[in-house]
Every structure is written in structure tokens, then in C-alpha cells.
Amino acid sequence: MLEINPGLILWTILTFVIVLVILQRTAWKPLLTALKEREDSIRTSLHTAEEARNQAQKLLDENRKLMASAEEQSQRIIKEGRDMAERLKAEILEKANASSQQMVVQAREEIQREKESALTQLRSEVADLAITAAGKILDANLDPAKQRAIVDAAIRDINKG
């Protein structure tokens, strides 16, 4: 069992070396190359996937930010619109108020003026009437007492009117 057989040792070494040389060319080289390539490709794929994920995340963030800013802008526009409407409304109201005020003032002035002209007219009318009445009275009876009573009555009438 333990006898030394140099021939067998030599056969072992020879066989081993031949097997090694053959396998190196036909098996180990292609196998190790394929293995390395696959590992490299997996590594690259993982790296690429990671990068794509990061990029997607970045895009998403950007999108979100954009949407937030759009929201903000729309809010601002609405608010501005509302403010403007408010302001316009106030302005219009004010203007309307002012114009109505003015119209009232004008109307009052007109009325005053009309009233004054009417009074003036009335006065002249009354004077005419008085003159006419006086003429008539003069025509009818020239009684001084009566005359005085008539003139007084006429003047009272004017003041009353």
C-alpha cells in the first residue's frame, strides 16, 4: 500500500500537467472570462440602474418643485385678480358716489337757481299784478283808506306767496 512507485508519480505529474494545459485553453480561460464579463456586466447594470433611479428621483423632485411653484403662482395670480377687482370695485363705487354727490349738488344748485329765478319772476309778476291791481283800484274808487287796505293786502299776499 505504501510502496513507492516512481513510475506512477511520473505518470501523475505528466497527466496533471497535460490536463492543466488542455483545460487552461479549453475550459478555465473561457469560463473565467465569461464569469468576469458577467460580473462586470452585472456591476455595470446595477450602477446604471442606480444612476437611473437617482435621475428619476431628481426629475420627480424637480417636477414637484415646479408644481409647487405653479400652484403658488396661480394662487398669486388669483389673489392679484381679486385685489384688482376689489380695488376696481372700490374705485367705481367711489366714483359713482362722487358723481351722485355731484349730481345732487348740481341738482340742488339748479333747484336753488330755479327757485331764485322763479322768485324773481314771481316778484316781477307780483309787481306787475300790483301795478295792475293798483291801476284797477285807481280805476274803481280812489278811496285812500281803501287804497291803503288794498295795497297792504296785496303786499301781505306777496310776502305770503
Added chain:
Amino acid sequence: MILTGSEATADTVHAVADTLHAAAGHAAAGHAAAGGEHGGNLFTTLLHHTQDAHELELPFMHIELPHLPAFTVAGITFDMSITKHVVFLWFAALLLVTAATIVARKNSRSRVPTGFGNLIEVFIVFVRDDIVIPNMGTAGIRYMPYLLTTFFYILLMNLLGLIPYGASATGNVNVTAGLAIIAFLMIQGSAIRAQGFGHYLKHLTGGVHWSLWPIMVPIEILGLFTKPFALCIRLFANMTGGHIVIVSLIGLIFIFKSYIIAVAPVGFVVAINFLELFVAFLQAYIFTMLTSLFMGLGMQVEGHAAAEGHGH
């Protein structure tokens, strides 16, 4: 540690052999003389299976293997006869080359390996990530083909011993010696390559004062040889040990000469076979792991303290 283990194994073998001899004594008396060295004839017959032979036993066939002329170099006689273990050495080589080539072609054709190709790749990745990288760093990738060949070749030779009519070439100390010699050359070669020859020689002095060199250098040189020697004996003893246990269990059947008693040994043999299956993988792993470890230690430029001959 390993030496005591193998001595214990040898003692067990002799004890079992003696028992067998005693039990089968008169039946085998006629042939007992021939098997004297191993104890008993029955045991010799059973153990014959684990030993090298000049014939091959196959189902319904008995092939005489050719004797080739031996040659002598430097006083060593090389008997290049094609023995049973040489046949299984070649059979394992053929299987390995065929399977690995098919797998390589299959795996490089599709990006995602499936089935058998995937299984082989699991082993390759295991050898790379759990043996080579931790022990030798990325510099060890260069030696991947050698370590992969070692792992798969030893594994296949181990496994061939588990099939009927098969034999473990790794159960022969000469085969494991051959593998250990290659491991030795790889360990020294990788160390010289990584450190440069001058640094490699300096390493042999252990970094001590020059006056201690006469003691240190022989120890260091001895350390270089003990590691592969341990590799050789460990693999051989483990592969032979399992077979001897199985042979001993089968031997019980012949001692008791009873079909009822036979149930127990057969059950044990089945269990031991599963253990052997595990050991086949384990020993291929350990041989590769330790070779890689020794190479890694030699490749470190500094830190030789850990590299001193603790050959497990």
C-alpha cells in the same frame, strides 16, 4: 498529527487483518503464505480492491494491463507500466477535460448559466472567492487555473473510487506524491515570482542573525518539504482510510458467515459510503485550500513569521 493518524490506521489494519486471518485461517490456509505481508488471505483479497494492480476488473471482463519497459535515471527505476491507478488517473482526466470543455462552451454561449454549467460555476466561484482571494489576494487569480485543476481533478479521482468497479487513484500514495510535488513546485515558483529569487533565498534564513543560519536554514528548507509531504499523506490516508473501513465492515460478513448478521455491516457500509462522498469533496477542498494557503504565505513579501512550517 497526520503521521500518528496514519500509524493508527495501519495498526487498525493489522488488527483487522489478524482477526480475519484467524477466522478464515483454515479455509484460506492454502494461499495464506502469499498474503503474509498483509496478514490474511481473505483480507488481502478484499483489500486488493484498494491497491494498484496490473489488471482491470470490469463487469464480465478482466483486462490485463500492459507492462511497459522501465527505465532508470539517477539510480531511480521508473516503471511506466499502465496500472489500474494509471487507468483511473487517465479516466478522471478524460472526464474532467470533457466535462469542463462542454461546460465552458455552454457557459460562454449564454450569459446566464443553467444546470450543470451553473453547478460547475458555483465551484469555480467558491474556489475563487473562498479559497484564492482570502489566502492569496487578487494576485492569486493568476494561479486560478492550477488550483481549479487541482480541485476538480482530485475531486473526480476521489469520486471514481466510490462507484462499483472504480478505484481512487488518490488512494495511492504515489499519485498523491505526484500531486504534492506539483504543489511544491507551484508554492516555490509563486514565492520566487512574487518576492524575487534573492528575497526568496533571504527568506530561507528566517531573518535571524547570521550566526544562527546553520540551524535556521536546514529548518526552513525542511519546512518547505513538510508542507507538501503533509498534503500527500493527508489525501492518501483519508482516501485509503475510508476504503479500509468499508473492507473491514464487509470482512465481518465473512467472519460471521451469516446473512442475518450481514444486514448490519451492509447498513454501515452504506453510511460510510455517504461519509466517503463527503470526504471526497472535503479532501479536494482541503488540498486546494492548503496549497493556496502555502502559496499565499510564500507570496507575502514580509510576515514570514506565520509562514514557518506549521504544516497542520
